[in-house]
Amino acid sequence: MGYKRKKSESELEPEIENDRKKPMTQKEEKEILPSTIKNKEKRSEVHAKLKHQKKLEKRKKAKARDAAEKRALELGEEPPPKMVPRTIENTREFDETVCKPDDEELFAGNDADEFGAILKRDRTPKVLITTCRFNSSRGPAFISELLSVIPNAHYYKRGTYDLKKIVEYANNKDFTSLIVVHTNRREPDALLIIGLPEGPTAHFKLSKLVLRKDIKNHGNPTNHKPELVLNNFTTRLGHRIGRLIQSLFPQDPNFRGRRVVTFHNQRDFIFFRHHRYIFDRKESKQTDSKGKEAKDAKGEKASQERVIARLQECGPRFTLKLTSLQHGTFDSKGGEFEWVHKPEMDTSRRRFFL
């Protein structure tokens, strides 16, 4: 409808609402939006007042909710259903590319893609790691840690070779993947993962790198093949990225090693973590000492023990964000992209691609 009309309505509505809710409060203040006051002192005053009121209301609401829950528990009734907070993730924009488990085309497509041979264990992953032309300080340290994370990874000096030549070389040497760590101002800032022999090429932005020695109470990884956890790769593009990452690691982990590598996707950021874990028995002391003593006397202590998993981080720790996925191996000039991040995609905070 018309622009004029809308404006007048939106101006009217809050006044009416406020009047209904709190007829007790002063009318003059309520009618004016704090943002329309030009005097800064006055404005901040009114704003603070409003904020305080809101806080009080919120507290009141929470108290009422708690009380209702308590009463329900005492009466032995069903407690009122817990509210689910609204987050950006669970209000994500509808995406039709999210994979469904009953999609036969998806599985046929997966079988036919470039990683099929590795994931079916026809080929063992062999990874070549190299850097950009100029490389020092944190770059080599990061690479030495990557070498400890990824089994069967080999570091080659970059020298002055073209990346296309390196791809060719790696193909001849029967590598299955190529990782290029790009460093800017002595700080790794990008990661290029190329599937060999025929792509795809994923370009990631790398941030928040924390090396092993900077992690408190870090552990040292063993030489066992790690387990791999990939979280939240839901869409078609996400699946592809997930499979690309999966193809870096051997498909037969040594579970004895109790070593796990996690790629966790959240809001299109991929968080990398590397842990050792141990299953431990823990006595739940709280239940022993406090209430339910009658039960405690009867039950054995063993029943109170729970199995928990304890984690120790091994590092490194970093975050990846996909900037482009190219079809085929690295080709900056004539390459075809399967997905490129474009600024026009950033029109909503609730739109995610992985």
Add this chain to the structure above:
Amino acid sequence: MPRITTLECPGCPSLRALTFDSLGLIKVIEAKVSQGGAPRVVERWGELDSSKCVLAASINNRKDDPLLAVARKTGMIEVLSAINGDIRFTVSNANEDGPRPEDDAVVGLHLFAGQKLELTSRTCTLLTCTTKGNTSMRSIEVTNSPAGFASVGSSNTWSVCGSGNILCSKVDGSEKYAIFGGKGVEMNMWDLDNCTKIWAAKSPPKNSLDIFTPTWFTSSTFLSKDDHRKIVAGTNSHQVRLYDISAQRRPVTSFDFRETAIKSVTEDLDGYTVYVGNGSGDLASFDMRTGKLLGCFLGKCSGSIRSIARHPELPVIASCGLDSYLRLWDIKTRQLLSAVFLKQHLTNVVFDSNFADEEVKPSVAADLPLNAEQIANETEIVDEEEALPVKRKKASKEDERRKKKKAMKENEGNKEASKENNGSKKKASKENEGSKKLKSKKSKRSKFEIHDES
């Protein structure tokens, strides 16, 4: 509440499109105005097999019994009925002594609509071209037996290039000439009647820095249906070139488009507009007479555009590519009409122009005046363009609209009616939206005044 922006798609007119993907599937997408114009997949032909990846496809838009030719990665060429997907016959493109089909993939395929072969409708002629440049033209007699047995009537094979790889080929509207081009192969034109090369391009000179860009054509098309002399070609060095074989061997005009390789070029019916799609998903239309960008098609497209198709009648183009969406665009407003997610990397899209719904007819009729108006506009543009520069054209057009509207208002004097008019005209053009808005504001203001008074 979270503010979720939904992509508003106005829906498209009744049409039928066929897409081909890397798993060897053919999907039929139909949009019906009666169902809101939302296109959906109605049929899926073929089984899931990545070795049968479709490399090239061609349709002959005949009124009766339209046929579809599909070249697969295995070197087989299937000819199907475009209506129900029945395989009529298959022929193998690989010859016994030649290279294997994996090394010598089919890049160009054309199924002749067959004006000259009208007498014997049971024959169909195919032109195929492979990466190595082995081109063959064969006409195939279709026997009536259901097994799909076909006999090769006559076959004509020649090679279009000595070295290099052919990447694109196209047959012109009269189906007498074909162009070929590729990596290391300059554009060249062949006369199909007697298989002779009649023209070859010359690479452009070195630039001011003495740098020579190697020849690498990735896409090509004829500029208009009935003129085989003008060729538009896209190169890997993101350049679009116009060749005129009657003028010179070097490009007449050439211009750059963005930063990635041009992957597809398609001509419009008007004979001067081309649609250009590149490797990072940008789609734009260009006026080839001036080499000026007419406008980009924006719509969050992020995968390489492999194929663009222009609808033979409606003002609609379809684009598809590696982002596995089929997108339908309005060519006048350059707005996204709708997008369909098809799950696989798409290689080709074609329109079936003979699709029309009985139930749709009335609504089509309702749309007709709109179309007619557009056509009228088009002709006006053409008339004016000879005399006027580009900028004034728009202004004059808007003026016309304004006049028209005023006339309407005076006639009807009824605001509701004029509003409806607004609605129906929304589709027509976005160019004059500004003026429209002004007008609607005015009308609303007047409304308010009336309210106040009452």
